[in-house]
Amino acid sequence: MELCQFEQAAKETLSKKRYEHTLAVARLSGELAETYGADVTAAKTAGLLHDIAKEIPADEQFTILKESGIINDTSLLLNQNVYHGITAFLTVPKRFSVTDPDVLNAIRYHTTGRRGMSLLEKIVYVADVVSYDRTYKEAKELRERAFYDLDGVLLEAVQFTIKKLVKQRLPIAFDSIDCYNELCERLSAQTK
Numbered sequence: 034m035e036l037c038q039f040e041q042a043a044k045e046t047l048s049k050k051r052y053e054h055t056l057a058v059a060r061l062s063g064e065l066a067e068t069y070g071a072d073v074t075a076a077k078t079a080g081l082l083h084d085i086a087k088e089i090p091a092d093e094q095f096t097i098l099k100e101s102g103i104i105n106d107t108s109l110l111l112n113q114n115v116y117h118g119i120t121a122f123l124t125v126p127k128r129f130s131v132t133d134p135d136v137l138n139a140i141r142y143h144t145t146g147r148r149g150m151s152l153l154e155k156i157v158y159v160a161d162v163v164s165y166d167r168t169y170k171e172a173k174e175l176r177e178r179a180f181y182d183l184d185g186v187l188l189e190a191v192q193f194t195i196k197k198l199v200k201q202r203l204p205i206a207f208d209s210i211d212c213y214n215e216l217c218e219r220l221s222a223q224t225k
């Protein structure tokens with residue numbers, strides 16, 4: 034399948050606002066991929082499909098996740114906001130002929146992050162958080178920084194997500210904690 038077909042699928046599947054967000058994430062993913070020497074088509078594909086499952090009702094996603102047998106972290110199932118990355122990871126290969134594991138993992142981990150993220154996974158995670166449609170105060174500055182400090186922006190984003198979850202008294206996925214710890218270890222080693 035071609036990028037324009039993924040774009041069309043996103044248009045048909047998602048609300049207008051989420052479709053526009055999807056386009057913004059795909060655009061930034063492509064630009065970051067170009068900057069960091071990653072596969073631009075893979076980055077755009079993951080950007081176009083990262084939220085493709087977000088409007089599937091949570092109970093339906095819960096069933097898909099439960100039945101998949103790939104969830105060994107029960108805290109994941111307590112936070113509906115992270116379902117759609119894993120649901121897309123499970124459904125995208127069936128609905129579209131996407132088989133590249135790096136693309137599928139970039140989709141899967143765009144909500145939680147994880148330890149040992151690939152360059153493509155980081156690009157899509159960061160592009161989602163600082164995409165062109167984001168309007169929060171620091172969005173523009175973080176977006177610009179992402180072009181020269183991908184790990185730094187990734188850490189900021191994971192930090193922000195963890196703080197928000199704590200505030201809402203929602204459980205934090207092990208993958209997010211692992212991701213946070215790894216980035217802290219690496220970035221503090223660099224400053225020593």
Ligand SMILES: [Fe+2]
Binds near residue numbers: 083084087117161
């Ligand atoms: Fe998402």
Ligand SMILES: [Fe+2]
Binds near residue numbers: 054084
């Ligand atoms: Fe998104």
